[in-house]
Amino acid sequence: MITTDELRRLLGPLGIWMPPPARNGGSDRLIDDVVPHGREAALAGISAHPAAGADHVVVQLLGERGRFAAGDLAALAELTAGLR
Numbered sequence: 001m002i003t004t005d006e007l008r009r010l011l012g013p014l015g016i017w018m019p020p021p022a023r024n025g026g027s028d029r030l031i032d033d034v035v036p037h038g039r040e041a042a043l044a045g046i047s048a049h050p051a052a053g054a055d056h057v058v059v060q061l062l063g064e065r066g067r068f069a070a071g072d073l074a075a076l077a078e079l080t081a082g083l084r
Contacts, residue, residue, distance in 0.1 A: 035062070043079055050083065 016033050036045040049057045061067030061076060 039079060046080060047083060 011034075036079040046057055046059060059076065061069040061071065061072045
């Protein structure tokens with residue numbers, strides 16, 4: 001399990017807000033800052049990494065109740081088809 005101190009060390013330099021007590025899975029604000037919601041936000045979030053110099057981007061699709069959303073793979077492929 002990742003600790004609050006580790007989260008602050010990893011996410012702080014990225015400008016991601018960390019609540020003082022990140023217990024029991026963090027906070028809604030932390031999740032909202034890290035997880036894009038909707039097509040436009042997802043594309044912007046994914047595109048930001050290569051724009052900043054990354055040569056790989058890892059995307060985890062989450063469906064209902066936080067489970068892997070295999071049914072969304074086709075939508076992800078369509079959304080990111082123009083990225084290179």
